[in-house]
Amino acid sequence: MTDREELESMCKRRGFIWQSAEIYGGEAGFYDYGHLGARLLDNWKREWKEFFLGLDENYQVIHTPSIHPYRVLEASGHVDHFSDVMVRCERCGSSFRGDQLVEEETGENAEWMGKEEISEKILELDLSCPDCGGTFSEPEDFNMMFQLDIGPTGEKKGFLRPETAQSAYLNFRREFRALRKKMPMGLATIGSAFRNEISPRRGVYRMREFQQAELQIFFLPGIHDDIYEAKFEEIKDTKVRIKRAEAEEAKEIELQDIEDIPAFYLYHLGEMYRFASEVMDLDPKEIRFRELPSEERAFYNKIHFDLEVDFDTIGGWKEISGLHYRSDHDLKQHQEGSNTKLSVPTDNGRKIPHVIELSYGIDRNIWALLDKGYHPDDDRAWLDLPGRLTPRQVAVFPLVRKDGLPEKSREVYDVLDDDLLAHWEKSGSIGKRYARNDEVGTRYCVTIDYDTLEDDTVTIRDVESTEQIRVSIDEIDEIIEGLIEGEKSFQYHQKS
RNA sequence: GCGGUUGUGGUCUAGACUGGUUAGGACCCAAGCUUCCCAAGCUUGUGGCCCGGGUUCAAAUCCCGGCAACCGCACCA
Numbered sequence: 001m002t003d004r005e006e007l008e009s010m011c012k013r014r015g016f017i018w019q020s021a022e023i024y025g026g027e028a029g030f031y032d033y034g035h036l037g038a039r040l041l042d043n044w045k046r047e048w049k050e051f052f053l054g055l056d057e058n059y060q061v062i063h064t065p066s067i068h069p070y071r072v073l074e075a076s077g078h079v080d081h082f083s084d085v086m087v088r089c090e091r092c093g094s095s096f097r098g099d100q101l102v103e104e105e106t107g108e109n110a111e112w113m114g115k116e117e118i119s120e121k122i123l124e125l126d127l128s129c130p131d132c133g134g135t136f137s138e139p140e141d142f143n144m145m146f147q148l149d150i151g152p153t154g155e156k157k158g159f160l161r162p163e164t165a166q167s168a169y170l171n172f173r174r175e176f177r178a179l180r181k182k183m184p185m186g187l188a189t190i191g192s193a194f195r196n197e198i199s200p201r202r203g204v205y206r207m208r209e210f211q212q213a214e215l216q217i218f219f220l221p222g223i224h225d226d227i228y229e230a231k232f233e234e235i236k237d238t239k240v241r242i243k244r245a246e247a248e249e250a251k252e253i254e255l256q257d258i259e260d261i262p263a264f265y266l267y268h269l270g271e272m273y274r275f276a277s278e279v280m281d282l283d284p285k286e287i288r289f290r291e292l293p294s295e296e297r298a299f300y301n302k303i304h305f306d307l308e309v310d311f312d313t314i315g316g317w318k319e320i321s322g323l324h325y326r327s328d329h330d331l332k333q334h335q336e337g338s339n340t341k342l343s344v345p346t347d348n349g350r351k352i353p354h355v356i357e358l359s360y361g362i363d364r365n366i367w368a369l370l371d372k373g374y375h376p377d378d379d380r381a382w383l384d385l386p387g388r389l390t391p392r393q394v395a396v397f398p399l400v401r402k403d404g405l406p407e408k409s410r411e412v413y414d415v416l417d418d419d420l421l422a423h424w425e426k427s428g429s430i431g432k433r434y435a436r437n438d439e440v441g442t443r444y445c446v447t448i449d450y451d452t453l454e455d456d457t458v459t460i461r462d463v464e465s466t467e468q469i470r471v472s473i474d475e476i477d478e479i480i481e482g483l484i485e486g487e488k489s490f491q492y493h494q495k496s
Numbered sequence: 497g498c499g500g501u502u503g504u505g506g507u508c509u510a511g512a513c514u515g516g517u518u519a520g521g522a523c524c525c526a527a528g529c530u531u532c533c534c535a536a537g538c539u540u541g542u543g544g545c546c547c548g549g550g551u552u553c554a555a556a557u558c559c560c561g562g563c564a565a566c567c568g569c570a571c572c573a
Binding site for chain 2: 004005009010012013019022024025026027028077078080081082083084086088089095096097142144162163195197198199201206298380397399400401402403405427428429430431432433434435436438445447449450451459461466468
């Protein structure tokens with residue numbers, strides 16, 4: 001069980017993550033990644049792209065701005081739905097959503113109401129604070145989006161995007177032509193999104209500026225089903241732990257035994273599970289899919305499962321990614337808002353493509369790796385990260401700092417540094433260097449000793465077992481890369 | 497945003513209630529010595545009272561304001 005303070009301390013001491021602008025006291029909801037954290041991020045993004053773009057040759061990555069013009073988010077519904085009317089009790093200071101107060105009293109839907117309507121209703125219904133009975137202040141808008149002025153006059157308005165998804169929808173038309181009208185088509189975006197959270201909490205779990213990796217897939221149900229049915233065939237016996245909306249507990253089940261969900265959805269669900277368990281190497285017992293009941297999900301999400309991780313440091317099961325079948329909602333909204341035709345021709349006339357969205361909170365995924373990988377045991381603290389994700393794949397040391405060992409170790413380092421994330425150090429005892437590297441997840445430690453000078457062999461130490469093998473310098477590059485790619489295990493080399 | 501708790505080198509902390517030595521310790525980090533494999537030892541060194549204001553001869557300590565973190569509430573299209 002990893003303690004949150006212990007992990008945060010390690011992250012700060014060693015160079016992973018800490019509060020942004022901390023020399024000025026910081027600002028809630030913003031975090032910086034240090035040199036190791038930034039590498040871990042880069043590695044994760046690279047693996048994510050390689051994995052998900054590899055699912056289909058027509059899944060591609062695009063790069064887009066973080067600022068959207070006002071009309072984009074007006075059309076998407078964010079201007080209305082991301083903004084709530086808040087009223088505050090003048091006596092006790094509690095604040096409430098105005099529409100909820102009105103709905104409770106009248107039983108009618110009040111979500112459409114603006115400041116004025118809410119204000120009138122409060123007077124008309126003579127509403128008072130449910131906590132203390134006090135009177136309310138004038139209602140105010142609270143918008144979760146950061147609004148901006150664009151240009152010198154301040155007349156153009158825009159927002160920092162609250163999700164990266166819209167960027168893909170905005171590019172659907174252009175890419176559909178550029179990719180020569182092939183469907184299904186996937187557009188992936190990796191970038192920052194911004195939400196002016198009332199109270200950011202739990203470290204990087206809920207931030208005001210955060211990073212998303214999303215894959216928006218455009219397809220037509222009924223027309224492209226066979227493509228996904230064929231793909232699904234190959235992974236249909238994948239076992240996943242799933243908690244259905246109506247179920248009390250999560251159950252392990254083969255995907256093919258889920259009968260009420262179409263193949264295009266189950267296929268991506270299975271691949272998301274493979275990414276978590278195989279690429280991120282998360283323990284199947286500590287991940288699950290949870291289906292959101294209708295009251296928890298947005299109205300346009302027809303099917304919605306979150307992938308959750310059982311965190312030690314931030315209070316149990318929490319979402320790190322989601323799979324949403326959004327139907328044709330998004331393109332329909334933008335077709336109307338932009339007056340641009342976003343439908344595509346089919347044998348039965350033009351149709352607006354549907355969207356299935358794979359949405360990853362990158363920072364949450366990074367925190368999951370650290371939370372599940374960090375082992376602050378009594379005898380040693382070590383970080384267990386997959387070889388392709390760890391910020392430091394190999395470290396090279398001289399056993400002692402004399403007799404030419406440092407120079408020799410430097411030569412070995414120079415070779416390894418070409419193809420691997422390598423590190424070299426000489427200070428402190430050999431044990432201390434192992435300990436330092438265990439803590440940041442260095443996968444392998446190579447030590448140059450007196451035998452090296454005799455026969456050009458070195459030892460390689462495995463972070464997990466702390467055991468060593470002795471290999472020739474000529475092969476070292478190849479052996480370590482083989483270990484990191486998972487071609488051969490450390491145990492294999494121990495036996496041979 | 498509301499309430500409670502807290503804020504001391506890089507990390508963890510003593511000191512605060514009862515204002516008054518040079519703000520002490522452990523670990524870490526750096527340099528050197530030593531060292532033939534798992535945080536050994538020795539020497540030397542860098543570095544700190546969250547920010548701003550007030551009270552006082554004197555503030556890490558008391559008071560006010562701000563900021564941040566944690567917990568609870570609310571919020572989380």
